[in-house]
Amino acid sequence: MVFQFLRTSLHAETTKCSRNAHCSTGLMPTCRLCKSTYPADQFIDGNGPRHLVCVRCAVDEGYLAAEDVSNLYDDQTAKARMSLFARRYGPIFWLFVCWTLWALLFQGIDLWTTLTMGALILATLGVPIMFFLRTAKFQAQLRQLTP
Ligand SMILES: [Zn+2]
Numbered sequence: 657m658v659f660q661f662l663r664t665s666l667h668a669e670t671t672k673c674s675r676n677a678h679c680s681t682g683l684m685p686t687c688r689l690c691k692s693t694y695p696a697d698q699f700i701d702g703n704g705p706r707h708l709v710c711v712r713c714a715v716d717e718g719y720l721a722a723e724d725v726s727n728l729y730d731d732q733t734a735k736a737r738m739s740l741f742a743r744r745y746g747p748i749f750w751l752f753v754c755w756t757l758w759a760l761l762f763q764g765i766d767l768w769t770t771l772t773m774g775a776l777i778l779a780t781l782g783v784p785i786m787f788f789l790r791t792a793k794f795q796a797q798l799r800q801l802t803p
Pocket residue numbers: 687688689690691692709710711712713714
């Protein structure tokens with residue numbers, strides 16, 4: 657596969673300099689395979705092919721079993737977290753969109769301007785109240801989705 661080939665060629669290029677990556681103090685090490693920078697606790701221990709490999713790549717390459725990695729977000733968890741955040745912050749986003757649309761479009765149509773402004777003011781008052789009322793539930797759900 658092209659992707660695999662790319663990875664191995666990257667590997668060949670980076671083995672020279674990867675030895676020094678841990679030496680620099682304060683800087684986060686870079687994964688040899690995916691070139692991403694993570695905190696040191698996101699790297700697996702070992703020499704040779706396991707040197708400077710992040711947890712995610714280690715699972716991809718088969719150095720580690722996914723069940724052994726306690727802090728890895730699998731795809732399902734990541735999606736669930738995403739929709740949880742979308743549900744929490746979505747209403748605020750839509751409030752801004754609606755106010756902007758109202759300011760741009762609903763000027764000069766007397767009846768509709770007043771009616772939509774009334775609805776928007778109600779929504780503006782309601783959204784923060786619901787936001788704070790749901791904080792505890794949100795944090796509980798987020799805790800469930802944190803590995
Ligand atoms: Zn990696």
